Amino acid sequence: MEIKKTSLNKLHQDSQAKFVEFAGYEMPIQYSKGVIEEHKFTRSHAGIFDVSHMGQLFIYGNENLTSDLEKIFPLDLKNLQQNCSKYSFLMNEEAGIYDDLIITKLEDGYLIILNAACKEKDFEILSNILSKKYQMELSNDRALVAIQGPKAVEILNETISDVEKLTFMTGDWFDYNGQKLFVTRSGYTGEDGFEISILNDLAEEFTKSLIKKGAELIGLGARDTLRLEAGLCLYGHELDLNKTPVEANLKWAISKERLSNGGFVGSDKIINQIKEGAKQIRVGIKPEGRLIAREKTKIFNETELPIGEITSGTFGPSINGPIAMGYVDKEFSKIDTKILLEVRGKKHPANICKLPFYKKSYVKGAN
Amino acid sequence: MSEVKFSKEHEWISLEGDVATIGITQHATEMLGDIVFAELPEKGSNVEKDGTAGVVESTKAASDVYTPVSGEVVDINEAIVDDPAKINEDPEGTAWFFKLKMKDISELDSLMNKEEYDKFAKESSS
Numbered sequence: 001m002e003i004k005k006t007s008l009n010k011l012h013q014d015s016q017a018k019f020v021e022f023a024g025y026e027m028p029i030q031y032s033k034g035v036i037e038e039h040k041f042t043r044s045h046a047g048i049f050d051v052s053h054m055g056q057l058f059i060y061g062n063e064n065l066t067s068d069l070e071k072i073f074p075l076d077l078k079n080l081q082q083n084c085s086k087y088s089f090l091m092n093e094e095a096g097i098y099d100d101l102i103i104t105k106l107e108d109g110y111l112i113i114l115n116a117a118c119k120e121k122d123f124e125i126l127s128n129i130l131s132k133k134y135q136m137e138l139s140n141d142r143a144l145v146a147i148q149g150p151k152a153v154e155i156l157n158e159t160i161s162d163v164e165k166l167t168f169m170t171g172d173w174f175d176y177n178g179q180k181l182f183v184t185r186s187g188y189t190g191e192d193g194f195e196i197s198i199l200n201d202l203a204e205e206f207t208k209s210l211i212k213k214g215a216e217l218i219g220l221g222a223r224d225t226l227r228l229e230a231g232l233c234l235y236g237h238e239l240d241l242n243k244t245p246v247e248a249n250l251k252w253a254i255s256k257e258r259l260s261n262g263g264f265v266g267s268d269k270i271i272n273q274i275k276e277g278a279k280q281i282r283v284g285i286k287p288e289g290r291l292i293a294r295e296k297t298k299i300f301n302e303t304e305l306p307i308g309e310i311t312s313g314t315f316g317p318s319i320n321g322p323i324a325m326g327y328v329d330k331e332f333s334k335i336d337t338k339i340l341l342e343v344r345g346k347k348h349p350a351n352i353c354k355l356p357f358y359k360k361s362y363v364k365g366a367n
Numbered sequence: 368m369s370e371v372k373f374s375k376e377h378e379w380i381s382l383e384g385d386v387a388t389i390g391i392t393q394h395a396t397e398m399l400g401d402i403v404f405a406e407l408p409e410k411g412s413n414v415e416k417d418g419t420a421g422v423v424e425s426t427k428a429a430s431d432v433y434t435p436v437s438g439e440v441v442d443i444n445e446a447i448v449d450d451p452a453k454i455n456e457d458p459e460g461t462a463w464f465f466k467l468k469m470k471d472i473s474e475l476d477s478l479m480n481k482e483e484y485d486k487f488a489k490e491s492s493s
Contacts, residue, residue, distance in 0.1 A: 035426040036401040036452075221400070225426055290404050290451070292424050315403035315426050322404070344422065 006052035007143045007200035008207060015217050022220060023116035025053040030219035038222035039317040042189055046149035047218035048210055049189075055119025056142050056197055057126070060109035061134040068130055069110065073103065074245070074264050076255040080105050085169045085184055087253050089245055090122055095266035095273070096241035097248070098125060100233060104171050104184060109134070111171075111182065113144070113195070115235045129265075143203035147215055148193030148226075153363075155213045156183075156194055159206070163194060167365025177202060189223070190230025190358055228323060229316045231284060231356030237295060237311045238282055238325055246273040247327065249282045249355075280308060281333045284355040285324040285341075287313075291348050292322045293341040299328055300340040300347060307332045307339070316357055323357050324350075371459075372475055373484035374435035376417075379459055382475065387436055390463040391423065391454070394488040399425040402454045407443040407465055414440060414467065416474055421464055423454065436474040438467030 004025045012019070017028035028050065030038060041047055059065060066077045073088045080086065085104040089097045099118040104111045114122050123138050130136070147156055157164045160174045163183055171184030179199055187193035198206055211217070224234070233239050239248055244266070251274065258264060262271055287293050297310040313324035324341075332339065335354050340347040371381045377395035380387050396402065404424035414420045414434045421432035443465045447453050454462045479487060 029427075030400060034401045036403075221426055290448075292404050292429070294429065315424075317426075 004053075006050055007203040008050045008052065008145070011204050011207060012050065012217070017217075017219065020220070023053055025116060027053060028217070028219040030221045031217055033216075035219070035221040035225060036317045038216070038218045039225050041216055042149045042191060042218055042222060042226055043318050044150065046147055046151040046155050046193075046210075046215040047189070047222070048207060048215045049146040049148065049218055049223055050143070050207075051146050051195070052143040052200075052203070053116035054144055055112075055114030055116065055122065056139040056144060057112040057114055057119070057123065058106075058109060058137045058139065059112070059126075059130075059134050060136075065109060065130075065134050068133070069103075070258070071263060072126070072129055072265055074254040074258050074267065074270065075103070076257040077103075077105065079257070082107060083170050083172050085171060085186060089239075089250075089253070090125060091245070091266035092241065093266060093269070095244040095246070095269035097235075097239045097243055097245065098122060098241065100235055100239055102184075102186060111197075118235060139197075141200055142197050143200050144195060144197055145203060145207055145210075146187050146193060146195045147210060148187045148189040148191045148218075149215075150192065151214065152191070152193040155210055155215050156196075158213055159209050160196075166194070168192075168362035170365060176206065185363065188230070188232055189226035190232070190356060191226070191360060192363055224312075225314055225317055228312050228314055228325065229318055229356065229358035231325070233282070233325075234312060243282075243327075244269060244273060244278065246270060247278040247280055247282065277330060279330060280327045281330050282311070282325060282327055283333050284353045284357060285310065285313075285326055285339070285350050286353045286357075287322045287324065287341060287348060287350040289348075290322060291341070291343060293324050293343055293348075293350065297324075297326075298342045299326055300342065301332055302338050302340065304340065304347065310341070318358050325355070328352070370480060372435070372478035372480060373487075374433070374478055375487065376433040376435070377488070378433060378435050380435050380475070380478065382469070382472070385469050385472065386441060387438065387467045387469050388463045389420075389434060389436075389465055389467065391432060391458055392484070392488070393458050394492070396455050396458045398492065399423060399427075399430060401426050402451045404429075405447045405451045405454060405464070407448060408434075408440045410440050410443055412440050414438065423451070432464060434465075434467065435478055436467065436469055437471065438469045440465050441468050442466040
């Protein structure tokens, strides 16, 4: 199959990007500055991320659509206000996760942002459950550009006036050169920032205008170190069909209103797991010293019995040390529990620690 | 100091008497990206030509470091363990990895000179 390119591909090339294939797309892993500088620039200024490979699914409908989506997502969508966003999951009956996503209520339906590698399958699953009652559109004509970091609001507000009025996890339509953009105040770096859904034809010019104002392009390499420092899950690593939201320590994303009556796909398993407790749970891990423990590294307790596995591990540039996330047996999940990580045949000491590794405060609204 | 030689695994080596200094090339660091971890062989240990003698890790992945010649490890550069970013800054100078007392100087013969290595590096990265 031919590799797909986003509408910013030429701009990446012109900016000396190193490319990798990711979910069938040719995507920039880093630019000439490298992962660490790009990471730090995002934390101190503003980074631009091309996330156009992600799925933008528009579903149009009224209250019936809201009721039908509540049979799928563990959210209180009836009481969700227009233009507000929620983090959620698409699950199977066993509460295994097909995908994690952000869903936003629009005037005439919903916008769901899906992972690139999952979007086609998600579309199929959702069309089947909704039995084609609603108009669904997995957009091919829109790019998705994120701007993240402490300078993001100032820079974006110069390009699109009034975006500063958005609060964390809300969105709205804005005018840009006579076209409609949908902007949400959200992101996946642990920084304040925005994601902008924009027509492909306008994406390059729009992105260049952000660069002119001082933002810089950031690759997927730094996106990964940023999200890991922020303790955020990445599908295919922390999350997959063999993990439930309870095991992933994402109970907070399930609306309390939905836990009493259930009625969504996977609800029996979720309600049961919350009552009984999950066998394994996602935790933050800090190796001692500088050792990096990568995905699939085996985790042992102090008496060298296996208790779990790392799902993501890297060097955290803002932490200036190694960080990881993984799953361990519940009894070893307490903060400050001493564990051992087997790397290249040797067991190295590490500690269970609090997530996120790195924290900034978001611009919260009344909700 | 003798002419610097290069291996296909992207190490450089320079000889002074029978002691060889070994590190990784500029080209290797460019391919790896930001280096955030380095592990070196133990002082006093013996390493065999083409065997692993250390590890470097970038933000992305871990890579073995091989020794292009055999010998006894007589010195290691602790500075790059404490601050692995030094490897990106000066890979073919102050950020050397280890020094070996060579067993067999003729092992150098099979290695590349600068011109041959540059050509090899260019071809292997394209």
